[in-house]
Amino acid sequence: MNAPLTLRDIARQAGVSLATVDRVLHNRPGVRADTVRRVKDAMTRSAFQPHAAASELARARSRRFAFVMPAGVNLFMQQIQAHLGEMANWMAARRLSVEIVATDVFDPAILAARLEDLVGRVDGVAVVALDHPSVRAAINDLVESGAKIVTLVSDVPSSRRHHYVGIDNIAAGRAAGALVGRFTGGRPGRVAIMAGSHGLRDHAERIFGFTQVIAAEYRQLEVLPVVEGHDDDDRSEHLMRRLLADYRDIVGLYNVGAGTAGVAKALTEPLSGSGRAGDIVFVGHDVTAVTRKLLLNGVMDAVISQNPGHEARSAVRVLLALARGEPLLSEQEAIRIDIVMRDNLP
């Protein structure tokens, strides 16, 4: 019925100028308290919402974001980057650009240095961070410089980052535990855990959740000490071989990080004296080309996954909203824990 209101209408209603309304709208100083009240009244009275496009156009700013991510062949990280690539047009239409900074995220000094490099150069940063004091300090410096920061996949909760884009890793570990528990169907035996490193916050949290569930609800299962494969295929394979040889009663296996191909190889290779893939419930993380194949051929039973496309888009959206000073649709930005089996492979 009624044409949408504009700032102009509010200005008229409050008996002030456009500029003043704008000042009030953005809580800028230099307006008498009384005038502020009058303007705010007018706004609420008519449920005024500023037109997003107009505001965006008027400031006509382009923005630079940086994504600081692990260098190397981590398939999951590559997927995130690919999804960023798919957003290129979307970002261009909004005058955004993102620069990918590949670095050694396992070395806190190097990672912190890369982050410090960005101070003053960008409007926002998404970082796959190691939770370490010097990294935390670098994040805080970036925040101090006015940039907006989101942590990606692995959080640094003690820093002043504005937002975390990733899953609740304790819950993810619990879900993995429940799957191993249920899928072993009451058979007693041991459960092996292969992690990248205890030092990674996300891995540590997953292990915690997993162990918790197994201990509490599946008493017939005994969890073996965690071995660290450093997300590396060869190393993981080697360690896995050893485990399989040492313990003949392994019924479940939780691979917390990457290196999945190596683990699977140890599990399936007849030479290793195992070929026990069919008997061992194998749960891991993230849908990649490797895990997809293992699910399809039945070596893996389930994958706990976070959606890399969602994470990429969410990081960009959140950085943009923070930079513009817009509110987040928080439910939209929550990253869910996906349980993926052969039949709901995306």
Add this chain to the structure above:
Amino acid sequence: MNAPLTLRDIARQAGVSLATVDRVLHNRPGVRADTVRRVKDAMTRSAFQPHAAASELARARSRRFAFVMPAGVNLFMQQIQAHLGEMANWMAARRLSVEIVATDVFDPAILAARLEDLVGRVDGVAVVALDHPSVRAAINDLVESGAKIVTLVSDVPSSRRHHYVGIDNIAAGRAAGALVGRFTGGRPGRVAIMAGSHGLRDHAERIFGFTQVIAAEYRQLEVLPVVEGHDDDDRSEHLMRRLLADYRDIVGLYNVGAGTAGVAKALTEPLSGSGRAGDIVFVGHDVTAVTRKLLLNGVMDAVISQNPGHEARSAVRVLLALARGEPLLSEQEAIRIDIVMRDNLP
């Protein structure tokens, strides 16, 4: 480094006016083929992307969308509506409004009439549709009228709807089948299926997928004939009681639609001579207040779920993009099948 290009820059490069560039950009007629080429060249040469906000502002249109959804107490549908409510500000900032049309979606004549009412009145419609000829015709009439149409939750693939917002229900059924199969842990016995109605396309597809998996991969399980609870608690409870009494060897239960509270009641109530909740693997759909409680207390083992928030936002985003003539981020709009257990309850 370089300030982003504008239409003006392209115009200068191609030696034409702003208006001509705009015509070419939108494939509007009335431009000589040769000029079109020159302009397109200039655009690609400089990788031009029009500024989304400027375009949106210049047309300054408000848009009306309608959501046609089942009247009544369906918790899942209520959640979708609640999420639409949460987007109110977001929509207002983009000059969108949505009107919710509650109707009897089980009666094709009524549903079709409601849809016809909307012809000419709205820019877009999202509809939870029954797959029936008269509904299909109404959808096509709306498309004819220039409105953009998305089907929501349940599709009408034979219509000319522009997009379907919902999950692959066959895959959802397969996932449910795999869960029942795995969780029963090799125990032989019968599996019951409770559906809303065979006439609902989504229910029929789920049953198909479920049965397929059980038959192919879990030969020790025998699927009982589907009973129809009409998504109604009382009716579902009654039918479930009968099933439990008739068959003492039920080890699995798949509830395809709503009415979950009734099913659970039959399963747990000691009077019904059953109290067999602990022995029967119970899988259903959608995370609601009811299913959440049943997962937590162990009556349900898993829920196959589509994210109502995602569906609500996706429907609005897709309608908006279609109305504006913008491309979709197709991966973003794909609705995933979530498997939810106690430990990854959102």
Add this chain to the structure above:
DNA sequence: CTGTTAGCGCTTTCAC
């Protein structure tokens, strides 16, 4: 077939 021009609603100087 092509160009000119007046906005869209908000932000941002720069005056007063």
Add this chain to the structure above:
DNA sequence: GTGAAAGCGCTAACAG
């Protein structure tokens, strides 16, 4: 403290 006015980049008449 407040206001006037010049854009932001694109679209849509309306002329030619």
